[in-house]
Amino acid sequence: MDFSMNGTERMDTKTNILEIRNLHAGVEGKQILKGVDLTLRAGEVHAIMGPNGSGKSTLSQILAGRDGYEVTEGQVLYLGKDLLEMDPEERAREGVFLAFQYPVEIPGVNTTYFLKAAANEVRKHAGQPELDAMEFLALVKEKMKILHLPEDFLKRSVNDGFSGGEKKRNEIFQMAVLEPRLAVLDETDSGLDIDALKVVAAGVNKLRRPENAQLVITHYQRLLNYIVPDFVHVLSEGRIARSGGKELALELEARGYEWVTGTELQPA
Amino acid sequence: MIEGLVRTEYKYGFVTDVEADAAPPGLNEGIIQFISAKKQEPDWLLEWRLKAYRHWTTMKEPHWPHLKYPAVDFQDMVYYSAPRRKTDGPKSLEEVDPKLLETYEKLGIPLRERERLAGVAVDAVFDSVSVATTFKDTLAAKGVIFCSFSEAVREHPDLVRKYLGMVVPYTDNFYAALNSAVFSDGSFCFIPKGVRCPMELSTYFRINAANTGQFERTLIVAEEGAHVSYLEGCTAPMRDENQLHAAVVELIALDQAEIKYSTVQNWYPGDAEGRGGIYNFVTKRGLCRGKQSKISWTQVETGSAITWKYPSVILQGEDSVGEFYSVALTNNRQQADTGTKMVHIGKNTRSTIISKGISAGKGQNSYRGLVKIQKSATNARNFSQCDSLLIGNKCGAHTFPYIEVKNTTASVEHEATTSKIGEDQIFYCNSRGISTQDAVNMIVNGFCKEVFKELPMEFAVEAQKLLGVSLEGSVG
Numbered sequence: 001m002d003f004s005m006n007g008t009e010r011m012d013t014k015t016n017i018l019e020i021r022n023l024h025a026g027v028e029g030k031q032i033l034k035g036v037d038l039t040l041r042a043g044e045v046h047a048i049m050g051p052n053g054s055g056k057s058t059l060s061q062i063l064a065g066r067d068g069y070e071v072t073e074g075q076v077l078y079l080g081k082d083l084l085e086m087d088p089e090e091r092a093r094e095g096v097f098l099a100f101q102y103p104v105e106i107p108g109v110n111t112t113y114f115l116k117a118a119a120n121e122v123r124k125h126a127g128q129p130e131l132d133a134m135e136f137l138a139l140v141k142e143k144m145k146i147l148h149l150p151e152d153f154l155k156r157s158v159n160d161g162f163s164g165g166e167k168k169r170n171e172i173f174q175m176a177v178l179e180p181r182l183a184v185l186d187e188t189d190s191g192l193d194i195d196a197l198k199v200v201a202a203g204v205n206k207l208r209r210p211e212n213a214q215l216v217i218t219h220y221q222r223l224l225n226y227i228v229p230d231f232v233h234v235l236s237e238g239r240i241a242r243s244g245g246k247e248l249a250l251e252l253e254a255r256g257y258e259w260v261t262g263t264e265l266q267p268a
Numbered sequence: 269m270i271e272g273l274v275r276t277e278y279k280y281g282f283v284t285d286v287e288a289d290a291a292p293p294g295l296n297e298g299i300i301q302f303i304s305a306k307k308q309e310p311d312w313l314l315e316w317r318l319k320a321y322r323h324w325t326t327m328k329e330p331h332w333p334h335l336k337y338p339a340v341d342f343q344d345m346v347y348y349s350a351p352r353r354k355t356d357g358p359k360s361l362e363e364v365d366p367k368l369l370e371t372y373e374k375l376g377i378p379l380r381e382r383e384r385l386a387g388v389a390v391d392a393v394f395d396s397v398s399v400a401t402t403f404k405d406t407l408a409a410k411g412v413i414f415c416s417f418s419e420a421v422r423e424h425p426d427l428v429r430k431y432l433g434m435v436v437p438y439t440d441n442f443y444a445a446l447n448s449a450v451f452s453d454g455s456f457c458f459i460p461k462g463v464r465c466p467m468e469l470s471t472y473f474r475i476n477a478a479n480t481g482q483f484e485r486t487l488i489v490a491e492e493g494a495h496v497s498y499l500e501g502c503t504a505p506m507r508d509e510n511q512l513h514a515a516v517v518e519l520i521a522l523d524q525a526e527i528k529y530s531t532v533q534n535w536y537p538g539d540a541e542g543r544g545g546i547y548n549f550v551t552k553r554g555l556c557r558g559k560q561s562k563i564s565w566t567q568v569e570t571g572s573a574i575t576w577k578y579p580s581v582i583l584q585g586e587d588s589v590g591e592f593y594s595v596a597l598t599n600n601r602q603q604a605d606t607g608t609k610m611v612h613i614g615k616n617t618r619s620t621i622i623s624k625g626i627s628a629g630k631g632q633n634s635y636r637g638l639v640k641i642q643k644s645a646t647n648a649r650n651f652s653q654c655d656s657l658l659i660g661n662k663c664g665a666h667t668f669p670y671i672e673v674k675n676t677t678a679s680v681e682h683e684a685t686t687s688k689i690g691e692d693q694i695f696y697c698n699s700r701g702i703s704t705q706d707a708v709n710m711i712v713n714g715f716c717k718e719v720f721k722e723l724p725m726e727f728a729v730e731a732q733k734l735l736g737v738s739l740e741g742s743v744g
Contacts, residue, residue, distance in 0.1 A: 064699050067691070092701035104696035107687070108714025114700070117710065121701035157714065174700065 014041040017079060017182050017213035018063075024073035025062055032058045034238035035074070040182070040213040047216045047224055049249060050235035051257040056217045057101065059235070060186040063215075064098035065091050078182065092118070093125035097180035099171035101187040106158040111170070114158045115140065115177055122178055143176040147203045165196035172203040183207070184215045189223035201226030221253035234260045291348040297321060300449055303348045307418055310425060320438035320448030327442045333605035334634040334666055337547065337574050340512055347450045347483075406466055412496075413458040414469055417485050420456030427458055431489050435518040435555040435582070443514040443549040443576075447483050451516070454485035459494035459525075468724055470499040484515040490525035492558065497528040499727060513572075514549045523558030523585065528566070530723055532731055534738075535571035540600045540629070545573025552579035553609075556588035556617075564591040565608070566722045568731045570738040573602055578636065580609035583617035583645070590619040593719040595731075597738055598631025598663070607637035607668075612645035612678070621652040624716050627663035628739055634666040641678040648678045657715050658688040659708065659739070687715075709736040 018040040025033040032055045040046050050056050062069050063076070065088035076083040078096060086094065106114070119139075120130040131139065140154065147169045159167050168188055175183055185204065189197055204227050208214065216227055224232070224246065232248040233240045234257075241260045242248065252260065291299050300321050304314040329340070407414055413424060420428050438448035459465050490496055500517075513535070519527045529552075538545025548571075554563035565579035581590030592608035610619035625633040639650045656665035667684055689711050697707030713720070713732050720728045 064695075066695055088695060088698035089701050089703050092699055098699050100696065100699075104690075104692045106693050106696070106711060106714070108717060109710050110714070114697075114702075114710065117702055117706065118697075118700035121703075125701070178700070 014043060015079070015211075016041055016077070017044075018083075018215070019077040020074070021076070022074040023059075023062070023071065023076060025058060025069055025071045027058065027069050031072070032238055033062075036235070036238070036240055038233065038240060040215060042213060043208075043210045044231065045208065045214045045216065045227065045229045046231045046233065047218060047227075047229035047246075047249065048233050048235050049218060049221070049252060051261070052219070054235045055238045056219075056235055057186060060098060060101075060184050060215075060217055063091075063096065063184050064088060089121070092178075092180075093122050095122070095179075095181035097175050097178055097183045099168075099175060099183065099185040099188050101190060103159050103162075103167040103171055105160045105162070107160045109158050110154075111156055111158050112137070112140065112154040115174060118174070119177055140177060143173060146176050146206050147173045148199055149173060164191040165193070168192055168196065168200055169203070172200050172207075176203065176207055179207075181211065182213050182215070184217065185227075186217050187219065188216070189218055189220060197223065198226060221249045224249045236261045291346060293346050294343045295321070295345070295347055295450065299347050303450060303452075306348060307421070309421060312429060313421060316433070316438070317449050320445050321450075323439050324442065324445035324449055327445055329442050333576055333636070334632065334668070335574055335576065335603045335605050337603070340547065342446070345512065348452070403467065410463050410466055411460045412463060412465055413456065415456055417451070417454040417456050417487070420487075424456070424458070427489070428456065428487065431487055431518070431520055433518075435520060435553045436516050436551050441551060444516050444551040447485060447514045447516045447551070451483045451485040454487075454515070456486075457488040457496065457498065459490045459496045461491040462493045463491075464494070465496040468497045468499055482513045484513075486515070486517040487520075488518070488527060488529070489520045490522065490527050490561075492523045493525060494522075495526045497724065498530070499724065500529065500531040501533055511545075512547045512549070515551070517550070517552040517579075519552075519554035519563055521554065521556050521558060521561035521563050521585075521588075524560045525558060526562045526564075527554060528564045529554070529579075530727060531565075531567040531569075532727060532734065533567065533569045533571050533575075534734060536573075537571050537600065537602045537738075538573040545602070546571065547574040548572040548577065549574075550577040552577065554579075554581045554590070556581060556583045556585050556590060556614075558585040558588070559614075560587045560589075561585050562589040562591075564589075564593070564722070566591075566593040566719065567595070567606075568716075568719070568723070568734070569594070569596040569604060569606060570734055572604075575602075575604040575606055577604075577606045578608055580611070581619065582611045582613065583619065583648075584613045585617075586614040587616045587618075588614055589617070591722075592619075592621045592623070593722040594623045595626070595716045595719045595735070596624070596633055596635075597626040597735060598628070598633045599738055600629040600631060602629075603632045605634040605636055607635045609638040610640070610650060612639075612641045612648035612650070614644070615646045615648075617645055617648045619648075619650045621650070621654070622718050623652075623654045624719055625654070625656045625665055626659070626712060626715070626735075626739075627656070627665050628659035630662045632664045632666070634668060636668040636670075638670040638672070639680055639682075640671075641673040641675050641680065643674045645675050646677050648675065650678075650680045652680075652682045654682075654684045655715065656684075656686040657712065658686065659712075705736075705740065708739055712736075712739060 016039055020036050020038040023033050023036040048056055058069060071084055083091060116136045123130055149169060159170060188200060192200060216229060229246050232244055232246060234242040291302050297318060300317050304317055436444050438445050457469060488498060519529060521527050535546040556563050563581045567579060569575055579592060583590050590610050596604045596606050598604050607623060608621055621637060623635050625635055627633040635654045637652060639652060641648045654667050658665055665686055669682055671680055673680060689708060693711060694704055694707050698704060712735055720731060723731055
């Protein structure tokens with residue numbers, strides 16, 4: 001049985017990075033996701049679009065393992081393993097990364113120190129030797145160039161006093177350092193001006209690999225001019241109401257979400 | 269009842285009964301004579317103890333701190349017992365509380381060292397004898413005196429007599445008076461004029477320091493231009509059966525002298541329900557007596573059920589400097605009321621207060637500080653920063669800053685913040701592969717950074733580990 005409801009032909013046998021099957025979930029007893037099906041394969045970039053309240057953020061939070069969300073039905077497999085069984089830190093060590101919509105400030109914790117701890121957790125988990133301070137710094141300097149970050153960035157506390165743009169760049173910078181198999185970008189474009197958006201999108205594009213997958217969650221089509229997805233899905237009232245190629249985003253932009261929400265009951 | 273005891277004349281013949289190992293419970297002049305005789309002290313010291321005792325009987329236990337604990341029955345305590353004999357301790361590590369051993373393990377304390385800390389009866393005092401001898405030679409060559417208080421009374425009575433009680437008179441407060449009457453032993457440290465002490469002095473090296481007991485007395489004197497860094501305590505928890513501790517520490521810095529006093533206090537905090545644990549009532553005070561002298565207190569407090577402690581500096585000499593850097597952590601049902609007093613008397617005196625309070629579990633943490641600028645203290649300056657960090661919803665942080673300024677040229681700044689380790693911060697760390705415990709440690713260490721950097725290097729590393737161990741299980 002084919003669980004991918006993407007409406008796209010799949011002839012090859014690329015690795016399934018993420019398989020979401022009939023996911024029902026909610027928060028505080030309120031049902032938000034009502035049967036989401038989605039498969040991401042290696043090398044693919046998928047975009048999820050949708051109006052406010054459609055369940056986009058709920059989906060990203062559930063993938064990252066945030067407390068308080070209750071999965072009532074369905075399954076999420078990451079590289080064939082039950083993702084929902086894993087603690088958030090385990091998911092991260094296995095290669096799942098969430099770029100936060102609202103990155104959290106951690107005063108007093110140095111950015112380099114934080115990132116080194118994170119990178120070494122991933123390495124330890126993979127059975128690789130941990131990086132010492134010098135090795136890590138060399139790696140980080142390389143990655144900083146991708147995001148055009150200033151040197152003093154590393155000396156600052158994690159997101160503490162950062163502007164909105166700096167916070168978002170920091171998310172993608174962390175993604176560059178941690179090199180996840182699956183990156184979920186939650187409204188990475190929100191609060192960014194066009195220049196910052198270009199830098200962030202360019203960063204994301206540079207991190208695209210044949211063996212990785214990216215899930216880009218956004219309200220607006222604008223971001224998808226810069227991060228060009230292979231597939232676009234429209235989430236509406238807790239379900240994927242429509243799927244298509246990158247042109248779907250443009251169509252959506254032109255016709256508005258009502259166009260999709262009106263057709264939500266038809267299987268995509 | 270106390271009045272009755274006050275009038276009790278000494279008539280029990282304790283003095284002659286020198287073979288006795290312990291005094292009976294309770295406190296009266298007879299007991300004090302007994303203690304003094306046991307230690308073969310000179311008359312002046314016995315007199316001093318008796319005066320302290322008489323004064324103590326007129327005082328009331330303070331109830332102003334933000335602390336709750338059952339009343340202490342001072343007449344139910346034993347005020348003197350001979351140093352513990354080897355046979356009293358556990359015979360091997362197997363007899364020691366596994367929880368304690370687990371902590372040693374986590375702190376990475378060497379096996380033999382664990383035995384010493386746990387009070388295991390070890391026949392030969394390994395290594396430490398030779399270590400002690402080597403360092404004594406080095407110090408003696410510079411003229412530095414570093415010995416137990418009892419030894420100082422015997423060997424350097426004039427110095428002790430000159431400085432004892434100069435900073436903390438026995439009339440100072442209830443616990444200081446009690447300590448002055450019954451102090452058992454402690455450390456004495458004297459750095460002569462112009463000498464920079466060639467090593468960090470640590471109670472750790474002083475043989476038998478571990479058992480100086482509940483009424484410890486420390487006196488450190490730095491003469492003109494002398495420098496010393498003193499480390500008190502140890503990051504490993506000690507086996508200790510005394511519930512009440514009332515120590516006194518006095519520091520005296522003459523012209524251009526500098527004393528840096530660092531403490532890591534990790535006594536038994538009681539269990540999660542608040543049973544057991546040590547009551548720690550300490551009077552610590554430094555006197556910057558000379559011009560351009562400097563006294564700096566750095567403390568990391570993670571132990572004890574109750575902490576009542578205000579390391580202070582009296583800035584008497586012109587251009588003298590006082591500093592206080594503190595991390596106080598309360599977890600489970602621990603309570604701490606701690607802070608400092610900076611008393612500016614001399615011109616151009618400066619003080620800095622950095623206090624970091626961490627409350628977790630049902631812990632209650634209070635900062636209480638006094639900055640006092642006297643009329644004579646022209647151009648005095650103070651900067652105070654008191655930050656509180658809360659972990660969880662059942663703990664508390666309180667700040668009681670007192671500022672008294674009597675000279676209009678003074679500048680006093682006070683900053684305070686309260687923050688909480690949020691679930692979103694923890695989740696953010698988790699989502700980067702960092703476990704909840706590591707995330708808490710990381711945030712706490714970040715919070716304490718300004719204080720840790722004041723600690724000697726090795727101590728700082730241990731203090732970080734210690735905070736980690738003390739906070740285990742405080743989240744999630």
